[in-house]
Amino acid sequence: MARPALPRPSIAKAPLARGRALARTAGGGVADVLHPLLVVARGLRALATAGRRGWERTPRERRGPALFLGAAGALAVGLAPYGPLLALVGLLAAAGWAGRERSALRNTPTEAEAARLRTLYEALVPHFGATDDPDPLYAYARTWETAFEEYAFADDGRPTHLALRYPAYFADGDPVARWRVERLLAAKCGRGREYRFDWDQEAGRLTLSVQPALPTTLCAQRFVTAPGEAILGFTDPDAVRRTVPVTDLDGRADQHAAPVLWRTGARSTEPHLLALGRPGSGTTTLLRSLLLQALPYADVLVVDGAGSGGYGFLHGRSGVLAVESDPAGALAALEWAAHETERRLVRAHEARRLGQPAPDDIRRPLWLVVDRPAALTHLTSTNARPGPQELLRGPLRHGRPAHISVVIAEQPDGAESLGPYVAAATRARVVLGPASYEQLHRTLGAPPPTSPVPDTPPGRGFARLGDGPVYRLQVPATPDPYDDATSEAQRGAVLALLPGYAAAPSATEAVPSTAPPPTPR
Numbered sequence: 061m062a063r064p065a066l067p068r069p070s071i072a073k074a075p076l077a078r079g080r081a082l083a084r085t086a087g088g089g090v091a092d093v094l095h096p097l098l099v100v101a102r103g104l105r106a107l108a109t110a111g112r113r114g115w116e117r118t119p120r121e122r123r124g125p126a127l128f129l130g131a132a133g134a135l136a137v138g139l140a141p142y143g144p145l146l147a148l149v150g151l152l153a154a155a156g157w158a159g160r161e162r163s164a165l166r167n168t169p170t171e172a173e174a175a176r177l178r179t180l181y182e183a184l185v186p187h188f189g190a191t192d193d194p195d196p197l198y199a200y201a202r203t204w205e206t207a208f209e210e211y212a213f214a215d216d217g218r219p220t221h222l223a224l225r226y227p228a229y230f231a232d233g234d235p236v237a238r239w240r241v242e243r244l245l246a247a248k249c250g251r252g253r254e255y256r257f258d259w260d261q262e263a264g265r266l267t268l269s270v271q272p273a274l275p276t277t278l279c280a281q282r283f284v285t286a287p288g289e290a291i292l293g294f295t296d297p298d299a300v301r302r303t304v305p306v307t308d309l310d311g312r313a314d315q316h317a318a319p320v321l322w323r324t325g326a327r328s329t330e331p332h333l334l335a336l337g338r339p340g341s342g343t344t345t346l347l348r349s350l351l352l353q354a355l356p357y358a359d360v361l362v363v364d365g366a367g368s369g370g371y372g373f374l375h376g377r378s379g380v381l382a383v384e385s386d387p388a389g390a391l392a393a394l395e396w397a398a399h400e401t402e403r404r405l406v407r408a409h410e411a412r413r414l415g416q417p418a419p420d421d422i423r424r425p426l427w428l429v430v431d432r433p434a435a436l437t438h439l440t441s442t443n444a445r446p447g448p449q450e451l452l453r454g455p456l457r458h459g460r461p462a463h464i465s466v467v468i469a470e471q472p473d474g475a476e477s478l479g480p481y482v483a484a485a486t487r488a489r490v491v492l493g494p495a496s497y498e499q500l501h502r503t504l505g506a507p508p509p510t511s512p513v514p515d516t517p518p519g520r521g522f523a524r525l526g527d528g529p530v531y532r533l534q535v536p537a538t539p540d541p542y543d544d545a546t547s548e549a550q551r552g553a554v555l556a557l558l559p560g561y562a563a564a565p566s567a568t569e570a571v572p573s574t575a576p577p578p579t580p581r
């Protein structure tokens with residue numbers, strides 16, 4: 061990328077160099093005198109940040125008691141003889157320790173570590189250096205100490221933390237320029253790990269840190285959510301403000317996890333969801349998880365375009381209108397959904413005209429869950445009936461006022477054939493499994509917060525709701541209970557969430573298997 065030319069210095073070089081040396085000596089002296097103060101200030105800042113993070117991570121219901129305990133402790137210290145003085149000394153000691161710990165990030169590196177830092181620095185010169193800068197931060201003639209402020213290494217010698225300064229003229233607002241630097245650092249620091257890059261644009265500082273894997277020990281269960289809320293999966297504790305109590309696969313209860321919550325319904329700004337993932341990445345599992353969460357308060361209609369059979373366990377359950385996995389039935393179900401959307405809109409409109417509340421038969425939410433609609437597109441040409449895309453249009457366009465949520469799962473190569481309408485109407489997005497930076501950026505509309513890695517466990521990916529931030533995501537395990545490979549514990553967990561069988565006549569009969577007339581319910 062063309063870098064803007066820098067203004068040429070207007071003063072002579074020798075006086076400039078002398079002045080710079082003088083400034084450096086004076087700066088060094090002042091830094092020595094102020095060093096203890098700086099350590100304490102840095103420690104105070106670290107303590108404040110840790111306190112804020114701890115507070116954000118504390119579940120709301122525990123904040124009251126925590127506040128009470130804190131206030132009681134402060135009162136006890138205030139009333140004790142010499143209490144405030146001792147507290148101040150303690151605080152300064154703790155700040156000194158925290159500040160000292162932080163500066164330990166910059167211990168003298170071993171020879172191998174120094175070589176690694178030198179390699180990193182030199183690799184960054186083409187990106188951060190500029191030939192017309194008279195005093196460049198990055199140049200082959202200089203050393204890494206000029207730009208690297210903090211670093212830490214794992215036992216295997218690979219960097220786990222790096223904080224560096226970059227020049228003001230680097231285009232840090234340009235995602236492509238940033239991505240080039242991130243890709244380079246991820247490659248040089250060691251592939252196969254997930255790196256997070258925090259660009260402090262105001263200070264011109266970039267921090268790289270290795271991200272721990274998201275826990276994969278959560279399985280389907282009754283989550284504490286409001287009607288209309290669905291948990292897409294779980295993310296980093298510091299990425300969201302809310303936590304929910306969960307029980308993990310080992311049966312350990314009383315834990316809290318950070319959910320990525322998707323709000324559906326009439327007030328949702330992202331009423332429909334699109335999940336993309338390569339085969340085996342876990343999109344069917346995500347859909348199963350969402351269906352089990354929706355069933356307590358909504359009717360669901362499942363269209364299994366690929367005919368995977370992964371939803372068979374839902375057949376006949378209360379609230380399950382139909383599970384269609386053969387192409388003809390799938391198209392008929394989509395046609396029914398299109399008519400049902402119209403019916404709901406007409407009924408809502410009538411009620412509004414008469415000044416009455418919305419009638420009961422349109423209030424119960426309907427979830428239209430479509431797994432791999434692209435597999436159905438070939439039917440359009442042979443049957444001369446509207447194809448899945450056209451049939452999805454009504455529910456996608458009018459779903460919100462009609463209380464209809466559409467959830468679509470597709471493979472990345474099939475997403476192209478879904479057409480622009482589906483892409484425009486699905487503002488809640490999930491990408492599961494391995495995906496390139498470009499794919500993630502294109503699908504989510506924003507760069508991922510961490511460098512993508514080639515090997516991810518099933519159900520691992522990224523999620524974005526509308527214009528919000530991009531979250532790392534791990535979907536809770538929700539296997540097909542009729543699959544032989546499913547463990548007893550997971551089978552029991554899924555079956556426990558299923559509603560009872562629908563009383564005869566089954567609601568399934570509401571969904572005809574041929575092109576239907578509008579069906580009043």
Ligand SMILES: Nc1ncnc2c1ncn2[C@@H]1O[C@H](COP(=O)(O)OP(=O)(O)OP(=O)(O)O)[C@@H](O)[C@H]1O
Nearest residue numbers: 338339340341342343344345518519535536537539
């Ligand atoms: N969140 C998860 N936690 C644990 N295992 C998972 C998760 N998601 C998927 N799996 C496992 O990965 C495998 C593939 O999952 P799934 O069938 O959901 O993938 P898919 O993307 O729908 O692929 P396909 O289209 O091939 O069915 C299954 O064995 C499933 O149990």
